[in-house]
Amino acid sequence: MQKSYQLLFTISLCLFLSNCNNSYLDIFPDLDDPALMERTIAPELLKQDIQAFYQGALDRHPNLDSYANKKELESAVKELQAKISEPMSRLEFYKIVGQLTHYFNDGHSMLIWPYQEYENAKAEGGKPFPFEVKITPQKSVIIDNSYSFQSKKVTIEIPAGSEITAINGISMVVMLETMQRYVGGESQYLREQFLANRFSLYLWSVFSLMNNFEIELSFEQVTNNISIDALQHWEKQESKNNDNEVNDHKNTLEKDFYFKKLKQNVGYLYIGHFDVDIDWFEKFIDNTFEVIKKNNYESLIIDIRDNTGGNTVTATYLASYLATKKFKMISKMTEKLNVDNRGFLNYKGQVGELLESEWDDWVAPVDSDNIYTGQTYLLISPITYSAGIVFATSLKDNKMATLIGRQTGGNANQTAQGNLFNLPNSQLRAYITTRMLVRPSGAATSGGVKPDFEVIPTVTTISAEKDIEIEKALELIHLNSKL
Structure with a gap:
């Protein structure tokens, strides 16, 4: 196209x-x-x-x-x-x-x-920490799913919502405060959310923990200690609410991109990230909106709560299916030149120079009979970042969707593309941004992208495995259907 x-x-x-x-x-x-x-x-x-x-x-x-x-x-x-x-x-x-x-x-x-040492350790049989976690605003580390391990003699189960209070004798308060110092992010809370996404990796890189874990857990005011070793195989259990379509998507998180019917005339589109082959993504989106058109879905929920970004070409293509008129993804861009991005013979400018420009690239709605004209609801979270934020601000500022969830941890006006380089002696790899973007509205306000309807999960809702953001979207869809 x-x-x-x-x-x-x-x-x-x-x-x-x-x-x-x-x-x-x-x-x-x-x-x-x-x-x-x-x-x-x-x-x-x-x-x-x-x-x-x-x-x-x-x-x-x-x-x-x-x-x-x-x-x-x-x-x-x-x-x-x-x-x-x-x-x-x-x-x-x-x-x-x-x-x-x-x-x-x-x-x-x-x-x-x-990362080379980490991959080598796993290739040699090392087993990272086996559980996915969430970190609450109160800094509680919560196991996000139910898990079980079955040996010849006993079955051990860990319920979703269990709080990890210590690992190998180190309190979780100390662990969080230490590990977040190795993570990029505009605030400690955002760093903790990114930390939750790669918890096992930082347990290894910061505390050298792999294979053997002594975990102190608290669930419903009862404390238990569980020993985990490399020979155990822990399995994530299906949601106890898997008969409820609102919660069913938790069982398919292995897929980064999928679409399904959620309720009558309501579609659900999960976009795990925008870091994907462009041709593949466009074909996936084309096919998805063909299904939406064919089945007359009147409401669409797009979920980017886990989306930490990628390239904005894919984000732009998805947005073009939701637009009724031309729109911008950003309004301004500033780039700082250095030895890596100044161009051949400094054609872009001198090292240290700041290039500021108005973004005049208007995006037209997709040229397709399957362009979407129904109601769109976008789910966001503190983890939504980078190209995910660009997508969220585009839909919000261009009035393409109603935003539901929690404010993004990253700024609505944010840094962007940068340079990768190796430190000269250790060859550890660094990444530093070189660009600043301003949201489509041009508003210079600080802070993250704010939802139109704030919904905050709690330990109770996590334990019950409720998806309260989707529930809120369905509530709004029901209310709008009566107008």
């Missing part, structure tokens, strides 16, 4: 999740020298790498002063350098230098964990 819009890429936090594949950037290249994983690196070289990470942010970030406290950041660089007095492995060094990430206060600026 002919496209009238330009390509605008925004880096995706999904790219930094352990289950992401087929990303459009080479996030995880192999080491040129794999033996580096087995060696230790001299202290003076590691101190150079800390400085290189910091300087990389200064050279690339388009508005670091508005995100980071520069004095605190500079002090942290010196403090972390002072902690290095002995040679270290890459993983040992990551536990020090990785703490700079949270000082940037930006989900698009971070140091990536030593």
Whole structure:
């Protein structure tokens, strides 16, 4: 299908999740020298790498002063350098230098964990922490599904909603406070939400925990201790409400993209991320809206609560099916030039220059008989980020949908595409943003994308495995049907 819009890429936090594949950037290249994983690196070289990470942010970030406290950041660089007095492995060094990430206060600026060592550990039979979790605003770490393990002698079950209070003798309060320091995000709450998405990975990279876990659990005011080892195979159980279509989608989260009938004349479209092959995604969306048209769905719920971004080409294509007139995905963009993005012979400008431009790319509604004209409800959450936020602001500012859920943890006016680079001696991989985007309305307000209807899950609703955001959407659909 002919496209009238330009390509605008925004880096995706999904790219930094352990289950992401087929990303459009080479996030995880192999080491040129794999033996580096087995060696230790001299202290003076590691101190150079800390400085290189910091300087990389200064050279690339388009508005670091508005995100980071520069004095605190500079002090942290010196403090972390002072902690290095002995040679270290890459993983040992990551536990020090990785703490700079949270000082940037930006989900698009971070140091990536030593993924080569992590993959090697799993390939050698290592078993990461087996449970998916949610982290509540009150900082409770809740097991998100029911799990069971069956041996020859006994079956052990862990109910959804169980709170993890300690692992291997370390309180969860200490663990959360420590691990969030290695995660990018505009606030500690956002960092905790991203941490929940890759909880097992940070247990390994920050606390070296893999294979064996002594877990202290609390459920309905009863405390239990469970021992987990690498030989156990824990299985996620089906929702106890799986006869209820509102909750049934929890059983299909293995799929990043799917559409189904939710209720009479109500469709449900799950978009797990926008980091996907463009041709495949467009075909999927074309087929989905053909089904919607054929079955006369009057209401559509689009779920991007787990969507941490990708490229905005896919987000734009989906939005074009919901539009009744031309629209913009953003209104302005600022880019900071550096040695990596200034262009051949500096054709874009000089290093350090800020390029500011009005975004004049108007997107036309899709040229298809299957364009959607019904009511759209968009589910968002604190994890919705990057291209997910671009999509949410586009639908909200262009009045294409009613937003339901919780305010996004990332800013509605946010940073975007940046540069990947390796630290010179450890070869740990860093990513720093180079762009700033302004939402379609042009509003310069701070903070995240606010829903039209705020819905906040609780430990009680998680334990009951209720999807209260979908329930709210169905309630609004029912009310609107009576108007």
